[in-house]
Amino acid sequence: MAFPFINSIISWFLKKRKHQIELFLKYPIDVQQEVLSKLIFTAKNxxxxxxxxxxxxxNYSEFAKNVPIQKYESIEPLIERCRKGEQNLFWPTKIKWFAKSSGTTNAKSKFIPVSDEAIENCHFKAGKDMLCLYINNNENAKLFTGKGLRLGGSSDMYQDNNTYFGDLSAIIIENMPFWADYSSAPKQQTALMSEWQTKLEAIVDETINENITSLVGVPSWMLVLLHRVLEKTGKNNILEVWPNLEVYFHGGVNFNPYREEYKRLIPKKEFKYYETYNASEGFFAIQDSNNSDELLLMLDYGIFYEFIPMKHYDEENSIAIPLSEVKLDVNYAIVITTNGGLWRYLIGDTVKFTSLEPYRIKITGRTKHFINVFGEELIIENAEEALKKACKKTNATITDYTVGPIFMNETKKGGHEWIIEFKKAPENMTLFTEMLDDVLKSINSDYEAKRYENMTLLMPKIHKARKGLFYDWLDKNGKLGGQHKVPRLSNKRDFIEELLEL
Structure with missing residues (x-):
């Protein structure tokens, strides 16, 4: 009988944060200016x-004038010095944690500094806010009568200089207070196991007899886990294993390609999906209402935001604007200044604002993950929308995909080559391809112009991948589990060629 009482106490505690959220909703620009002033003052020495x-x-204009926009390559020398033990380089408090980025835009690993302030005032705060917003929207939530199943990455120690690196999720788990283990599963020791297959089995064994009420993790990897749970238990759906499951907090990849499969696995009409937007560099936005596809930009996590219109994007040479100057439905690259010591840093993501009161966004893709070989400016948002509609029309579901260009030569025109791994393949691949092409033409005028009478681009070429192809590619490249993702769109043929070989 203690569980309902505990649920009420924790829910009451989390709801208190709503008043602070309302403050930055009311005074967003003032709060952002205060964040910037505090960051500059803290790091002045x-x-x-x-x-x-x-x-x-x-003021902001002096800040923009004094500090150039940075990419990882610009700050790597300082980060490497910090990893070797030097301190007070870009942030005054000691930095011993580094989030190893999976580096989807290039093969090289990035080591993002994670300060104590970033852990406490950004990542932990965001975790509480995620629960706060969900509980405020769902008065009858019973999250804390059971446990949350978290699926994170592994942790490796960089031993030479007493600094540590791993997936961000592992760093967060390492720093959680001891009591957090009581409200989540699997236990910390299991969550941090480095070998993915072994960890997967251990998580399944540990959780199938628990009362799991929520899921947290990247959709592609969570699906692998849920399928394994059903294989192990022999049940037909996940609710037969965890009947009190009520919400899935997801992020990391676009959820649309996976939505139908989740609905099949969790056949509960009132089941909730809450999206979050976080990365190694910080926690940025959270879905703040039920059944929404917009994310509330969180403005008081020690992160100052700037935005570069993608029409004028020129990497470090771009001109950025502050939050006060953004407009609706413009594709922007995000620039962040953080309490982890990143200054005017290009994280490589693109967003559009769907609301300015309050500031809500949709993630549209990556600055490098698009195809513009022929002037078609195809972004991830376009690809995901086309896949979603083509799947719906043909009753198909997909597991993973990637797209690359087919380059022109003297004898042939250009095109896009897709490799799609289906969970349930369409009966008619020709219809699926036509649907995909039609949707792309309807939502992207540049693509439509290049496709006009096959003038520049031919009909997309789609390969139906064998089962497990993308999993094998990730395994081959040491990217199983955690926050690793399959590259979606590329201007080069590297990923396509590797996958075709496999």
Whole structure:
């Protein structure tokens, strides 16, 4: 009988945060200005702060003038010095944690510094807010009568200089208070296992007899886990294993290609899906209402935001604007300044604002994950929408996909080559291909122009991948589990060629 009482107490505690959220909803620009001023003041005596004249900066325009926009390559020398033990380089407090980015835009690993302030005031705060917003929207939620199943990455130790690196999820789990183990599963020791297959089996064994009320993790990997749960238990759906399951908090990849499969696995009309937007560099946005596809930009996590219109995007040479100047339905690259010591850093993601009061966004893709070989400007948002509609029309479901260009030569025109792994393949692949093409033409005028009478682009070429192809590719490249993702769109043929070989 203690469980309902505990559920009520924790729910009451989490709901209190709503008043602070309402503050930045009411005064978003003031809150962002305060964040920037605090970040500059805190880091003024660091090496980076002294180099860029932080003591003389009094407003945003001076900040933008003094500090250039940065990519990882620009700050890598400072990060490497920090990993070797030097401190006070770009942030004043000691940094011993580094989130190893899966590096979907290039093969090289990135090591993103994670300060204690970023863990406490960004990532942990966001985790509480995720629950706060869900509970405020669902008065009858009973999350804390059971446990949340978390699916994260592994942790490896960088031993030379007493600094540590791993997936961000592993760093968060490492730093959680001891009591967190009581409300989540699997236990910390299992969650941090490095070998994916072994960990998968251990998680299934540990959780199938627990009262799991929520799921947290990347959709593609969570699906692998849920299918394994059904194989192990012999049940028909996940609710037969965990009848009190009520919400799935997901992020990391677009959910649309996986939605139908989740509905099949969790056949519960009132089941909730809540999207989050976080990365190694910080936690940025959370779905703040039921059944929404918009994310509320969280403005008081120690992150100052700037945006570059993609029409004028030129990497570090771009001109960024502050939050106060953004407009609806414009594709922007995000630039962040954080309490982890990243200054005007290009994270490589693109978003559109769907609302300015409050500031809500949709993730549209990556600055490097698009196809524009022929001037078609195909972004992930287009690809996901086309897949969703083509699947619905042909009653198909997909597991994974990637797209690359077919380059022109003297004898042939260009095109797009798709490799799609279906969970349930369409009966008529020709119809599926035509539907996909039609949707792309209807939502992307540049693509439509290039496809006009096959003038530049031919009909998409689609390969139906064998089962497990993308899993094998990730395994081959040491990217199983955690936050690793399949590259979706590319201007090159590298991924396509590798996958065709497999």
């Amino acid at each position: 660091t090496e980076f702060g002294q180099t860029h004249g932080f003591t003389s900066i009094t």
